[in-house]
Amino acid sequence: MTDFASDSILVLVTVTNDGQLATSAAGLLAAATSVGTPIALVVATPEQAVGAAAEAARLGATTVIVVEDARVSSVLSVPIVDALCLAWDLMNPDAVLIANSIEGRDVAGRVAARRRSSLAADAVGVSRDDEGVLVHHSVYGGSYDILSATSTGSIVVTVRMGAITAHAEPQPLVIERLRHAPSNKSAATIESFTPAPAQSSRPELRGAATVVSGGRGLGSLANFALVEQLADSLGAAIGASRAAVDAGYVQQSCQVGQTGVSVSPQLYIALGISGAIQHRAGMQTAKTIVAINKDADAPIFDIADFGVVGDVFTVVPQLIEALEAKKKQ
Amino acid sequence: MKIIVLMKEVPDTYGERKLDPETGIADRAASDAVLDEINERALEFALAHADRNPDTEVVVLTMAPDSATASLRKGLAMGAHSAVHIADPAIVGADYGVTAEVLSAAITRLGFDLVIAGNQSTDGASGILPAMIAETLDLPQLTNLTEISLDDSIVRGTRATDEGVMTVSAALPAVISVTEALAEARFPSFKGILAAKKKPYEMISLSDLNITIDDLSVPRSILIAVAEKPPRQAGVKVDDQGDAGQLIAEFLISNLLA
Numbered sequence: 037m038t039d040f041a042s043d044s045i046l047v048l049v050t051v052t053n054d055g056q057l058a059t060s061a062a063g064l065l066a067a068a069t070s071v072g073t074p075i076a077l078v079v080a081t082p083e084q085a086v087g088a089a090a091e092a093a094r095l096g097a098t099t100v101i102v103v104e105d106a107r108v109s110s111v112l113s114v115p116i117v118d119a120l121c122l123a124w125d126l127m128n129p130d131a132v133l134i135a136n137s138i139e140g141r142d143v144a145g146r147v148a149a150r151r152r153s154s155l156a157a158d159a160v161g162v163s164r165d166d167e168g169v170l171v172h173h174s175v176y177g178g179s180y181d182i183l184s185a186t187s188t189g190s191i192v193v194t195v196r197m198g199a200i201t202a203h204a205e206p207q208p209l210v211i212e213r214l215r216h217a218p219s220n221k222s223a224a225t226i227e228s229f230t231p232a233p234a235q236s237s238r239p240e241l242r243g244a245a246t247v248v249s250g251g252r253g254l255g256s257l258a259n260f261a262l263v264e265q266l267a268d269s270l271g272a273a274i275g276a277s278r279a280a281v282d283a284g285y286v287q288q289s290c291q292v293g294q295t296g297v298s299v300s301p302q303l304y305i306a307l308g309i310s311g312a313i314q315h316r317a318g319m320q321t322a323k324t325i326v327a328i329n330k331d332a333d334a335p336i337f338d339i340a341d342f343g344v345v346g347d348v349f350t351v352v353p354q355l356i357e358a359l360e361a362k363k364k365q
Numbered sequence: 366m367k368i369i370v371l372m373k374e375v376p377d378t379y380g381e382r383k384l385d386p387e388t389g390i391a392d393r394a395a396s397d398a399v400l401d402e403i404n405e406r407a408l409e410f411a412l413a414h415a416d417r418n419p420d421t422e423v424v425v426l427t428m429a430p431d432s433a434t435a436s437l438r439k440g441l442a443m444g445a446h447s448a449v450h451i452a453d454p455a456i457v458g459a460d461y462g463v464t465a466e467v468l469s470a471a472i473t474r475l476g477f478d479l480v481i482a483g484n485q486s487t488d489g490a491s492g493i494l495p496a497m498i499a500e501t502l503d504l505p506q507l508t509n510l511t512e513i514s515l516d517d518s519i520v521r522g523t524r525a526t527d528e529g530v531m532t533v534s535a536a537l538p539a540v541i542s543v544t545e546a547l548a549e550a551r552f553p554s555f556k557g558i559l560a561a562k563k564k565p566y567e568m569i570s571l572s573d574l575n576i577t578i579d580d581l582s583v584p585r586s587i588l589i590a591v592a593e594k595p596p597r598q599a600g601v602k603v604d605d606q607g608d609a610g611q612l613i614a615e616f617l618i619s620n621l622l623a
């Protein structure tokens with residue numbers, strides 16, 4: 037049995053339905069590498085485990101703990117929590133890093149409750165001082181930076197997806213297999229699962245360098261295509277306001293803001309979005325903000341680096357044309 | 366059926382929200398406090414179920430300072446049957462562990478078939494508590510539901526995750542959390558507001574729950590530093606004179622953004 041380093045950081049990497057690692061794995065392993073020895077945990081069906089483990093090593097895990105458990109596709113969260121606790125007991129990690137995804141939150145909450153450990157949510161970074169691991173948060177829509185830690189013991193951390201763009205060096209594959217040990221805690225049954233349609237060629241919203249978002253000002257589902265055209269011209273991800281989501285122009289996973297995704301891209305372009313405070317909470321940490329709105333008093337202009345008072349249906353086509361002309365030069 | 370709806374009072378997201386620069390704890394005096402919108406939607410689901418099934422009892426439960434009474438009473442005015450309010454000076458600035466322990470103890474004391482929470486609060490925003498409570502009480506958790514069907518013995522729902530959409534189910538008792546895909550809440554009627562004054566409103570403290578939280582050997586989340594960031598400044602704003610698309614393109618290109 038491997039001896040684990042005293043500065044072990046346990047990283048839960050998520051295996052998706054098709055056996056790949058979720059895109060969050062790279063950032064989690066990079067964060068772990070920056071504060072200790074990164075140990076990945078793969079919980080998967082026997083068919084998927086080895087491929088996923090190899091990928092985790094390529095993304096920087098010095099050891100990959102593999103727990104094969106066919107229940108992962110039929111029992112919600114608990115099989116993963118059981119495996120995580122098993123791995124935890126092997127190494128007493130300084131921290132456990134888990135993606136702040138919907139699945140990740142449930143696992144993190146259960147693990148912290150079972151182990152009675154501290155939990156730090158929605159981290160945008162981790163660091164270390166003499167006393168242990170420090171967790172960086174950006175709260176209230178980026179208005180405050182907070183640093184937190186645990187008073188004692190290991191800390192469970194959920195890490196904001198897309199917040200850490202660094203990559204760790206690939207490591208040789210070292211697998212440690214553990215037999216699963218079900219806790220028999222009550223769990224929900226997964227009756228069916230429909231994977232989200234395969235990612236288009238567009239970048240993912242979380243972590244994208246450029247985001248083009250559309251709001252109610254687009255007026256209709258058909259008109260929302262204008263947002264997509266500009267996004268494709270810039271190689272950008274697509275975002276939206278809650279009003280655009282509610283109106284059915286675009287799926288909920290594109291919602292930026294308080295109750296949607298928080299993004300910090302290099303460039304954020306807001307089209308027909310008023311800039312309600314709950315929308316700004318999800319995008320005001322963008323490096324550069326461009327806004328087009330026909331209302332000169334729209335609050336989005338208070339935070340825009342470049343604002344145009346105008347109609348999206350005339351300004352955006354001209355912008356796309358100018359960008360395409362530049363590409364041809 | 367007995368349904369407990371977990372209600373959190375939060376700073377109104379329409380206003381500016383502040384943290385105390387010393388403690389990092391939410392500065393409750395700096396902004397108006399409101400019931401979190403997602404909890405009103407959760408309550409709406411419970412009340413709609415009660416409208417169809419008159420033997421349903423709906424209890425609203427919060428852990429919050431004394432001042433949250435008005436918010437919780439709004440839940441009664443909307444139609445909840447009773448309210449339980451845990452207030453204790455010892456839980457100011459409570460972390461997830463304390464919050465989950467205290468709410469779990471209160472839930473057990475009340476008895477229940479179903480616990481409904483919001484998927485995520487608008488202030489702490491961790492989305493952690495429903496799973497922590499489920500683990501503490503050894504219950505199944507069905508989080509982030511966009512649709513729910515509920516009968517006397519089973520809860521089933523559609524769960525939107527980052528990877529896709531799943532159908533999940535569990536026998537009651539269970540903990541669920543709901544998303545803003547659920548219907549908006551009803552407004553309290555005038556009759557409801559009057560009726561709320563006569564409904565049971567119980568204030569309890571940690572000693573009523575037999576909980577002490579001063580054991581230093583239990584890990585707690587601690588705040589090391591808090592820094593307010595300067596507000597963002599407005600840049601240039603131009604009226605479209607027919608060339609704004611061109612101007613934006615030049616701005617992007619000169620800043621190496623396109």
Ligand SMILES: Cc1cc2nc3c(=O)[nH]c(=O)nc-3n(C[C@H](O)[C@H](O)[C@H](O)COP(=O)(O)OP(=O)(O)OC[C@H]3O[C@@H](n4cnc5c(N)ncnc54)[C@H](O)[C@@H]3O)c2cc1C
Pocket residue numbers: 250251252253254276277278279280291292293294295296297307308309310311312313314315318328329330331334346347348349378402403487
């Ligand atoms: C608890 C809570 C959570 C919330 N969470 C979120 C969230 O996560 N994300 C979010 O976005 N919102 C959220 N909201 C909603 C938020 O308050 C606003 O209602 C929403 O952001 C408005 O979206 P919008 O800007 O698209 O629509 P509107 O406010 O209706 O603005 C549309 C804008 O389009 C402009 N316009 C119209 N036609 C044109 C045209 N042809 N050319 C140019 N401009 C045009 C108008 O001038 C207007 O400014 C939340 C609210 C609450 C209470």
Ligand SMILES: Cc1cc2nc3c(=O)[nH]c(=O)nc-3n(C[C@H](O)[C@H](O)[C@H](O)COP(=O)(O)OP(=O)(O)OC[C@H]3O[C@@H](n4cnc5c(N)ncnc54)[C@H](O)[C@@H]3O)c2cc1C
Pocket residue numbers: 155156157175176184370371372373374391401403404426427428429458459460461462464468481482483484485486488489490491492493494495586
């Ligand atoms: C900006 C900020 C950052 C914080 N960061 C941390 C941290 O890193 N670590 C830490 O341990 N604590 C932290 N806290 C404290 C934490 O927010 C509280 O413990 C809080 O009561 C629960 O967390 P949440 O709001 O994230 O809940 P969520 O899990 O997001 O809430 C989901 C649902 O649980 C229910 N619920 C939550 N709280 C209550 C309540 N008090 N009463 C009734 N129902 C409730 C509601 O139905 C709510 O919709 C933070 C608080 C704030 C304001």
